[in-house]
Amino acid sequence: MGEPMRRTHFRLSPSQKERLSQAQERCREAAGSVHASAFVNVGDTILVDYENGFLRGHGTQLVDGQLLATVCGVVERVNKLVSVRPLRARYNPETGDVVVGRITEVAPKRWKVDVNSRQDAQLMLSAVNLPGGIQRRRTATDELNMRDLFTENDLISAEVQTLHQDGSLHLHTRSLKYGKLENGHLVKVAPYLIKRLKQHFHQLKQYGVQLILGCNGYVWISAVPPSSSEMEIDQKPADSESRQPGAGTSEGQNVEITRDLRVRICRIANAVRVLGACGFMIHPDSIVDTYEASLSWGIEPRQMISGEFHVRVVEREAEQRSKKG
Incomplete structure (x- = not known):
């Protein structure tokens, strides 16, 4: 179901644009929001301690004795290191990250996977579970049968195993919670x-x-x-008898999906899209809150990607932040 959307755009009337602008301003002014000095545009001066010294990081440049931002983003400080993290950038992987990716190529002893990073990730044949969970060395026969596991355009879940200085990364799917993904909906948002x-x-x-x-x-x-059950498969041995249909196993995923379940999946997918378009953090609580708000307002799933729902979500967030203050 569905391809990742590049970006969700909303058509707003003049009155909706005005309401959205006011709600966004209230969000910025509300307690708990990030201080305005944390956000910089290109050419903005970044406040640093010149007396004690500092280290210039990515996204910054020293001009006429002042540290300026070269990208739009958030200022990050680690001890004396000052850098700017771009808001809209490719995924910057870290070891142990859980990722969802798409197979782009089947190469000798490895798959290449699009993970929204600067270059495709590598999934080695030795880093996946063989059918039946057999633990043995990979042979030439296994290499010939690689397409039986994953082929081009397959979606998989995996974990970042290693990073290299040239920016390349390797994945693994050795845990039973990782693997091929089927019968679902993929949504793409800013990492x-x-x-x-x-x-x-x-x-x-x-x-x-x-x-x-x-x-x-x-x-x-x-x-x-x-x-x-709630990720209990992660602690079970990797054999065929103990394998349960989990998040990343194709076995048992061809379950019947009723119309009501499809509607719930679409509603949650649209909640994720709206949160991404609003620039709000995406986690289970925010997704459920947006889902429940659409129900309480009597909004149909297809209406959730309208400009009015977008504005109401931002207004609701501004009201909640104001109450916390």
């Missing part, structure tokens, strides 16, 4: 909006839906397999 959590696999059992919030900005939404 910086995905909140880093201890767990990126979430089951919204009240809706019968499960989420994979990829750190690379790819969000996978699908039905909860009938016999699955």
